[in-house]
Amino acid sequence: MSRPVATADVRTIDREGLDALIRALGAQGRRVIGPVLRDGAIVTGPVTSVDDLPAGVVDHQEAGGYHLEGQGNGALFHHGVGPHTWKRYLYPPVRTLWTARRVRRGFETTPNAEPTPRQAFLGVRGCDLAALSALDRVLRDGPYADPCYAACRAEALVIAVNCTRPGGTCFCVSMGGGPKVAAGYDLALTELPGEDRHVLLVEAGSEAGAALLAGLPSEPADRAALAAAEARLAEAVDSMGRDMIPDVAQVLRDGLTSGHWDDVARRCLSCANCTLVCPTCFCSTVEDVTDLTGGEARRERRWDSCFTLDFSYIHGGHIRRGGDSRYRQWITHKLAHWHDQFGTSGCTGCGRCITWCPVGIDITEEAKAIKNREGRT
Amino acid sequence: MAAKRPKLAVWKFSSCDGCQLSLLDCEDELLAVAEAVEIAYFLEATRAEVRGPYDVSLVEGSISTPHDAERIHKVRRKSRALITIGACATAGGIQALRNFHDVDDFVRSVYAHPEYISTLAKSTPIQDHVPVDFELRGCPIDKFQLLEVLNAFLNGRKPNIPRHSQCVECKLSGTVCVMVAKGEPCLGPLTQAGCGNLCPSCDRPCYGCFGPKETPNTASLADWSVRCLGRDERQVRHMFRAFTAYAEPFRKESEAHE
CATH class of the missing domain: 3.40.50.700 (NADH:ubiquinone oxidoreductase-like, 20kDa subunit)
Known part of the structure; x- marks a missing residue:
């Protein structure tokens, strides 16, 4: 996003106005990525018009379960976050870092010179803005900055959506965020699907956002619309499906030898789904690939996970052989040690790891169980 | 040469x-x-x-x-x-x-x-x-x-053949989880990756053709299939008895549902 603006007027646009926004982003040469319906889920994908959005579809999420159903009012954003995260578009699952060619003595390398994509992310929720901010600290502002991430991030516009219908596995409020977006967006939308008039409130959060908004057919938001939006957001705060214990970081630091890890290991599949749907998990591995003659090679980076055995392989063997130590590594890093390393929690309360765990392991419940168990002994 | x-x-x-x-x-x-x-x-x-x-x-x-x-x-x-x-x-x-x-x-x-x-x-x-x-x-x-x-x-190097789950392939390619979104028991979380994500990308659960991944927790998946996805013992036994039925972790789990 571009430079933030100090104050912003709230305007309203209708469905056509949103369509105009999508077209305006396209006219800037941007690939617009937003929520689309595919294979029984709301995932992220290319959006070229408002008709691509999942109108009238709502999701139901629980531990290890996700399903969709139709809803009459035609709302475009009346769903929670799906299995995809924005890191896919900033930090791709597989990326060639460089290629190498054998020469007379040794080899020559050529860095990947793919052009940086110009993108616009449509429908970014408060939890995912928090995730982008967490990834910025790690992959852009930290000592091990990733040039691909930094470049993609600089070129991406963020059109946020205030979440008015949290899912059953959501807990952003207890992670210190909220369904209302606070910062880090170019434009923020709040959808008000009405019986007679379906409008979206729009606020600019940056100069680029303000310029876009100025070009859209919009009206000043009236008091009734502002009040309706506030009421919806207040309701969303109260309808979180889950909550995280406030002292989780200390509970986990104190619980490293808890007997509860064995209990988790009996259920955990170490399949890595939780880390791969997590919007902040950033671990990767690199692999060198050769051609048959050995004349050409390339180094590829691929998303990895602390739940795989090979992730903890060092000379002499694997450090984390069982599900107990792998789950403990993940949850303690995410909720406790991330603070020490990066100054924030690594969890945003989006609930994806709960929904997309094939056997419904719930990070909020495991934290509570460790607290209760350690509290007793 | x-x-x-x-x-x-x-x-x-x-x-x-x-x-x-x-x-x-x-x-x-x-x-x-x-x-x-x-x-x-x-x-x-x-x-x-x-x-x-x-x-x-x-x-x-x-x-x-x-x-x-x-x-x-x-x-x-x-x-x-x-x-x-x-x-x-x-x-x-x-x-x-x-x-x-x-x-x-x-x-x-x-x-x-x-x-x-x-x-x-x-x-x-x-x-x-x-x-x-x-x-x-x-x-x-x-x-x-x-x-x-x-x-x-x-080239005298180690092959890049990961032993992790099929789920990793699904997630890298953006495939929606068949087990979570459809409620179908899927062997993907127990199966080694490598097929290129063939069945889940066609809306079918994984049949385990690539055999058990490293440290597969077969009991947990079997338990969830019975308790939460409504499968009976016979169906769970058959799920493990396919192309890699005699691989030890799958064999033992199917025998536990005799």
Whole structure:
């Protein structure tokens, strides 16, 4: 996003106005990525018009379960976050870092010179803005900055959506965020699907956002619309499906030898789904690939996970052989040690790891169980 | 240059030939393979035979007859590196379903002249009989993984064949989880990646063709399938009894649901 603006007027646009926004982003040469319906889920994908959005579809999420159903009012954003995260578009699952060619003595390398994509992310929720901010600290502002991430991030516009219908596995409020977006967006939308008039409130959060908004057919938001939006957001705060214990970081630091890890290991599949749907998990591995003659090679980076055995392989063997130590590594890093390393929690309360765990392991419940168990002994 | 090319042999035991075909299926890369190695013994492709020993042998199929059990030792003696390819060679294959029953009953009920049939009581993977240098999983194997293994062998490096779950492939390619979104039990969380995400990307659960991943927690998935996805014991047993039924973790879990 571009430079933030100090104050912003709230305007309203209708469905056509949103369509105009999508077209305006396209006219800037941007690939617009937003929520689309595919294979029984709301995932992220290319959006070229408002008709691509999942109108009238709502999701139901629980531990290890996700399903969709139709809803009459035609709302475009009346769903929670799906299995995809924005890191896919900033930090791709597989990326060639460089290629190498054998020469007379040794080899020559050529860095990947793919052009940086110009993108616009449509429908970014408060939890995912928090995730982008967490990834910025790690992959852009930290000592091990990733040039691909930094470049993609600089070129991406963020059109946020205030979440008015949290899912059953959501807990952003207890992670210190909220369904209302606070910062880090170019434009923020709040959808008000009405019986007679379906409008979206729009606020600019940056100069680029303000310029876009100025070009859209919009009206000043009236008091009734502002009040309706506030009421919806207040309701969303109260309808979180889950909550995280406030002292989780200390509970986990104190619980490293808890007997509860064995209990988790009996259920955990170490399949890595939780880390791969997590919007902040950033671990990767690199692999060198050769051609048959050995004349050409390339180094590829691929998303990895602390739940795989090979992730903890060092000379002499694997450090984390069982599900107990792998789950403990993940949850303690995410909720406790991330603070020490990066100054924030690594969890945003989006609930994806709960929904997309094939056997419904719930990070909020495991934290509570460790607290209760350690509290007793 | 030509004289230095490593000699490649491809051997068939009890199998359907599908994995050998994956080598012929390489199409675009096949000429490069043929330039990089001397295809010395590959009856599926050519009658011409070059005598051993061979630098690398690809072995397809399981050991299911007394003749197989003897022949695999000859192959091992002639091979510097022996790589088994496919679910039959690495886990006993679909024909290992007989291992759960009395093979004589099958022979009597299927063949008009059971006395002509010479078979072993069990179909077993190659590594139960001779030392194996690398096992490439799949039913059939994935041609890109086969190229990667040959490539690694030719370049003296470790093959990039991860042992993690199929779920990793689904998530990297953005496939929606069949188990969570459809409520269908899926072997993906227990199965080694490598197929290129074939079934889940077609809206079907994973059938476990690539065999158990590292540290598979079969009991947890079986428990969830019964408790939360409404499957009964028989369905869970059948889920584990497919192409890699005799791989130990899958075998033990299916036996727990007898």
